[in-house]
Amino acid sequence: MKKCGSRGRTSWRLRIISSMKRVKTIGGAQKLVKDFARRNKWKDAPNIDKFDHLHEELIEMSSLLRYRSEKEMRKILKTRREDFVDGVGDLFFGLCRLANQIGVDVEDAFNFVHPRIAKKFKGKKTEVKP
Numbered sequence: 001m002k003k004c005g006s007r008g009r010t011s012w013r014l015r016i017i018s019s020m021k022r023v024k025t026i027g028g029a030q031k032l033v034k035d036f037a038r039r040n041k042w043k044d045a046p047n048i049d050k051f052d053h054l055h056e057e058l059i060e061m062s063s064l065l066r067y068r069s070e071k072e073m074r075k076i077l078k079t080r081r082e083d084f085v086d087g088v089g090d091l092f093f094g095l096c097r098l099a100n101q102i103g104v105d106v107e108d109a110f111n112f113v114h115p116r117i118a119k120k121f122k123g124k125k126t127e128v129k130p
Contacts, residue, residue: 027105029093030106033100034100044103046101047098054094054098057090
């Protein structure tokens with residue numbers, strides 16, 4: 001995730017989204033990433049660096065919110081929205097790339113875990129430990 005706002009990125013990044021090919025499904029996003037990799041002559045072979053890339057993206061976003069009150073986090077989420085849009089987009093693109101590299105269909109993976117997660121957290125008031 002590259003920094004935005006006062007660190008160099010402006011809202012033009014969000015505006016160009018409308019001029020690019022948009023996807024409407026998880027599978028469509030995974031195919032777009034696969035086609036992108038193919039055009040760039042990238043191999044769909046397992047790459048441990050992709051795991052590290054995804055971890056780094058998560059750390060960058062969490063560092064913006066870590067050790068903050070809920071009120072502070074909500075303010076940061078508003079004022080640094082582009083950072084989070086960019087970070088989530090990078091994560092999803094990277095996840096699709098990783099899935100292609102290891103031969104996993106993202107929609108199938110989601111549908112595989114969804115019932116288990118829904119059952120595990122059914123009726124829980126919070127997803128974090130108090």
